[in-house]
Amino acid sequence: MSSNSGDSRGLFSGNLGYILAVAGSAVGLGNIWRFPYLTAKYGGGIFLLIYFLLLFTFGYALIMAETSLGRNTRLSPVGAYRTFADKQHSFLKIGGWLNAIVPMIILPYYCLIGGWVIKYMFEYLTGGSASAAADGFFVGFITSNFVPVVWHLLFLGCTAFIILLGVQKGVERASVVMMPILLVLAFVIAVYSMTRPGAGAGIAYYLIPDFSKFSIMTVVAACGQLFFSLSVGMGILITYGSYMKKDVDVEKATIRIGLMDTTVAMLAGFMIIPAVFAFSGGDAAAVNAGPGLMFITLPKVFESMGMGSFIGAAFFIMVFFAALTSSISILETCVSTLTDELKWSRTRATMFMFFEAIALGIPCSLGFGAWDFISIAGLSILDMMDFLASSILCPLCALLTCILISRVVGTQKIVDEIKSTSAFKGEAVFRFCLTYLAPVILLLVLASSVAATLGFIKI
Numbered sequence: 368m369s370s371n372s373g374d375s376r377g378l379f380s381g382n383l384g385y386i387l388a389v390a391g392s393a394v395g396l397g398n399i400w401r402f403p404y405l406t407a408k409y410g411g412g413i414f415l416l417i418y419f420l421l422l423f424t425f426g427y428a429l430i431m432a433e434t435s436l437g438r439n440t441r442l443s444p445v446g447a448y449r450t451f452a453d454k455q456h457s458f459l460k461i462g463g464w465l466n467a468i469v470p471m472i473i474l475p476y477y478c479l480i481g482g483w484v485i486k487y488m489f490e491y492l493t494g495g496s497a498s499a500a501a502d503g504f505f506v507g508f509i510t511s512n513f514v515p516v517v518w519h520l521l522f523l524g525c526t527a528f529i530i531l532l533g534v535q536k537g538v539e540r541a542s543v544v545m546m547p548i549l550l551v552l553a554f555v556i557a558v559y560s561m562t563r564p565g566a567g568a569g570i571a572y573y574l575i576p577d578f579s580k581f582s583i584m585t586v587v588a589a590c591g592q593l594f595f596s597l598s599v600g601m602g603i604l605i606t607y608g609s610y611m612k613k614d615v616d617v618e619k620a621t622i623r624i625g626l627m628d629t630t631v632a633m634l635a636g637f638m639i640i641p642a643v644f645a646f647s648g649g650d651a652a653a654v655n656a657g658p659g660l661m662f663i664t665l666p667k668v669f670e671s672m673g674m675g676s677f678i679g680a681a682f683f684i685m686v687f688f689a690a691l692t693s694s695i696s697i698l699e700t701c702v703s704t705l706t707d708e709l710k711w712s713r714t715r716a717t718m719f720m721f722f723e724a725i726a727l728g729i730p731c732s733l734g735f736g737a738w739d740f741i742s743i744a745g746l747s748i749l750d751m752m753d754f755l756a757s758s759i760l761c762p763l764c765a766l767l768t769c770i771l772i773s774r775v776v777g778t779q780k781i782v783d784e785i786k787s788t789s790a791f792k793g794e795a796v797f798r799f800c801l802t803y804l805a806p807v808i809l810l811l812v813l814a815s816s817v818a819a820t821l822g823f824i825k826i
């Protein structure tokens with residue numbers, strides 16, 4: 368199978384640019400907003416343990432597989448799948464399109480939440496820390512129909528502007544500037560939070576596994592989080608792999624990206640869980656506030672701390688950077704599909720996605736206000752889109768990628784691609800996970816998601 372030369376494609380300048388851009392995609396709202404509340408919900412340490420086990424086996428294998436598929440074909444997901452899907456396996460062509468559609472579903476609501484983050488950032492930067500912490504602030508804001516849409520537009524505009532600058536000058540440069548600042552801020556805030564009086568109980572809850580809290584849902588939730596956090600099963604790594612130079616060591620880059628993603632998620636837990644414990648006087652229920660943990664509980668915690676408005680501002684600037692580098696990767700993947708498949712210019716593809724994200728972002732916002740009567744299985748419009756993308760389509764896409772590689776492309780071809788620049792110490796783990804472990808886990812996750820949609824189990 369011939370590899371496309373990719374001369375006219377944008378390429379990352381080298382190792383560091385590539386690593387920071389993919390880490391920028393991986394590190395996002397998933398790490399800072401989702402990981403801490405899921406860890407708290409699923410029992411702290413036991414969730415962490417399962418998450419790590421999955422990361423080093425299944426997560427590692429899937430990142431390597433998707434990236435190498437992209438680098439080998441130099442194409443975005445639709446083309447990469449089409450390159451290999453022969454007559455016998457023509458159903459796999461759908462897999463390419465599914466991978467391409469996931470980021471198109473995620474972009475509108477991810478940018479809407481990005482808009483909420485900008486709103487909080489402005490609130491803190493303009494001295495409004497007390498109002499951000501006031502009862503009803505968050506709910507009042509998200510139910511105000513078109514007001515959040517204005518912030519959504521601002522966030523989407525920042526994302527589109529960077530995409531229009533191109534792969535190296537936009538995507539890569541944005542990550543190279545924002546990622547180091549994000550890491551420093553995350554570290555400083557975590558240290559500050561962990562040294563508050565009473566934080567020790569929260570640290571213990573976070574780190575010590577309680578095996579009695581284990582259930583199959585711990586595995587399903589950890590797996591879903593791993594997908595979302597590593598940006599796996601959404602065509603992103605295929606696209607970014609297609610921009611990777613042939614001399615980048617895929618294995619080393621993957622390990623560094625996984626480490627960076629996990630470090631920020633862990634730091635987010637260290638920032639949030641001990642601080643909420645300290646604030647609530649050691650009440651484990653307080654940390655279980657679900658999705659509202661970051662937008663409702665945390666501002667109250669900041670307000671109760673000395674220097675709360677300063678820490679709050681630093682925190683929301685960090686979240687903004689994390690969300691922006693991720694939304695850039697989401698939009699870049701959509702643009703890459705449209706330019707590759709429809710031969711559109713970069714500007715035309717970006718403008719198209721901009722309007723798509725507004726058109727679908729508005730119903731997501733109204734879903735908390737005027738359209739809150741629209742709900743399926745208790746999910747709002749935003750939650751439905753998230754559930755469809757991250758709980759159903761992502762595992763399905765990852766499963767199709769495993770089938771494509773193990774049954775059609777041949778695992779050996781991907782192993783050769785990786786070995787062309789890596790020592791590939793994890794080859795045996797990679798082969799085992801891709802062929803056996805990943806399909807089993809993915810089927811389990813898919814079955815649980817469908818069962819949850821039908822109301823048979825509670826996630």
Ligand code: PFF
Binds near residue numbers: 473
């Ligand atoms: N990995 C990002 C996060 O953890 O927030 C989220 C994300 C990025 C989701 C890219 C989807 C995506 F296509």
